[in-house]
Amino acid sequence: xxxxxxxxxxxxxxxxxxxxxxxxxxxxxxxxxxxxxxxxxxxxxxxxxxxxxxxxxxxxxxxxxxxxxxxxxxxxxxxxxxxxxxxxxxxxxxxxxxxxxxxxxxxxxxxxxxxxxxxxxxxxxxxxxxxxxxxxxxxxxxxxxxxxxxxxxxxxxxxxxxxxxxxxxxxxxxxxxxxxxxxxxxxxxxxxxxxxxxxxxxxxxxxxxxxxxxxxxxxxxxxxxxxxxxxxxxxxxxxxxxxxxxxxxxxxxxxxxxxxxxxxxxxxxxxxxxxxxxxxxxxxxxxxxxxxxxxxxxxxxxxxxxxxxxxxxxxxxxxxxxxxxxxxxxxxxxxxxxxxxxxx
Ligand code: SAH
Ligand code: SF4
Numbered sequence: 001x002x003x004x005x006x007x008x009x010x011x012x013x014x015x016x017x018x019x020x021x022x023x024x025x026x027x028x029x030x031x032x033x034x035x036x037x038x039x040x041x042x043x044x045x046x047x048x049x050x051x052x053x054x055x056x057x058x059x060x061x062x063x064x065x066x067x068x069x070x071x072x073x074x075x076x077x078x079x080x081x082x083x084x085x086x087x088x089x090x091x092x093x094x095x096x097x098x099x100x101x102x103x104x105x106x107x108x109x110x111x112x113x114x115x116x117x118x119x120x121x122x123x124x125x126x127x128x129x130x131x132x133x134x135x136x137x138x139x140x141x142x143x144x145x146x147x148x149x150x151x152x153x154x155x156x157x158x159x160x161x162x163x164x165x166x167x168x169x170x171x172x173x174x175x176x177x178x179x180x181x182x183x184x185x186x187x188x189x190x191x192x193x194x195x196x197x198x199x200x201x202x203x204x205x206x207x208x209x210x211x212x213x214x215x216x217x218x219x220x221x222x223x224x225x226x227x228x229x230x231x232x233x234x235x236x237x238x239x240x241x242x243x244x245x246x247x248x249x250x251x252x253x254x255x256x257x258x259x260x261x262x263x264x265x266x267x268x269x270x271x272x273x274x275x276x277x278x279x280x281x282x283x284x285x286x287x288x289x290x291x292x293x294x295x296x297x298x299x300x301x302x303x304x305x306x307x308x309x310x311x312x313x314x315x316x317x318x319x320x321x322x323x324x325x326x327x328x329x330x331x332x333x334x335x336x337x338x339x340x341x342x343x344x
Pocket of ligand 2: 120
């Protein structure tokens with residue numbers, strides 16, 4: 001039993017079932033999320049008996065720190081270990097005024113995208129809500145500075161682990177728990193329907209990024225098996241309607257694969273497709289290679305020409321810097337199996 005698998009309401013119920021005063025829930029939340037302790041004994045404002053009871057019944061952490069790799073550009077990849085011996089990776093990306101943490105929601109991923117190392121390795125299991133939020137708590141402790149932004153773009157497909165992802169997001173944003181503004185959290189998804197509809201209802205203030213990665217259903221099907229379950233035309237239609245009256249626009253991610261989806265013609269198709277949106281944004285992610293990958297990264301000039309077509313069509317388009325590529329910490333380079341020889 002890990003208390004970080006309970007949302008705030010569930011923790012209040014837990015405290016009341018124990019027969020403790022209601023304000024104890026708020027105290028516990030603070031020790032779990034705001035000033036996380038290393039042992040239940042350190043919860044100084046809880047009676048000794050209560051501390052003992054918690055120590056006997058609960059585990060404080062579901063993850064433990066295993067390793068840390070530091071990139072030339074300052075990016076830090078953390079490898080955490082689960083109680084059952086699996087590995088979870090998170091990446092801290094420092095910028096001038098922010099410290100972003102990219103977190104994982106699953107061990108592996110079921111979606112099998114052809115360009116992604118996580119997908120290539122297959123699926124092991126969902127992470128619990130405790131395992132998701134503890135990535136933030138442990139990274140903060142290890143870095144000695146607060147995480148200011150979170151991107152749910154590590155291993156796994158968040159909508160394929162809906163309940164635990166939603167619970168973790170509620171703990172990250174609840175005033176009495178971590179208290180982060182939802183505007184500082186981005187969730188990236190391949191956009192499964194109808195799961196996305198449910199997600200937008202339950203976590204409406206979190207920023208959404210949708211991985212389109214192709215200009216047409218035919219091309220998307222060739223690299224993303226999920227296209228069979230939720231077609232991109234239906235997905236775009238749904239999003240255009242859902243974002244009609246939202247303040248923050250939806251972002252589309254587009255992994256650029258050399259000679260596959262990086263032509264000017266592809267950019268024109270994409271621009272035409274996104275005309276449906278009053279406002280939207282595109283992030284181009286030049287492919288980050290991994291050992292044995294079946295794709296290559298396009299050259300900078302090709303990426304710039306692609307961007308130009310979209311910008312000229314009125315779509316704000318950014319090129320994502322690939323941070324931490326030297327330690328396999330960039331998008332799509334995370335994994336949970338370390339069996340390969342000579343790996344980072
Ligand atoms: N499963 C979610 C979130 C994790 S992947 C999703 O797919 O959106 C986060 C982003 O990394 C996605 O946009 C994905 O398309 C991109 N990505 C995956 N592998 C990549 C690679 N090798 N190079 C560049 N981007 C990659
Ligand atoms: Fe899964 Fe995202 Fe990788 Fe696709 S890109 S396999 S959905 S983690």
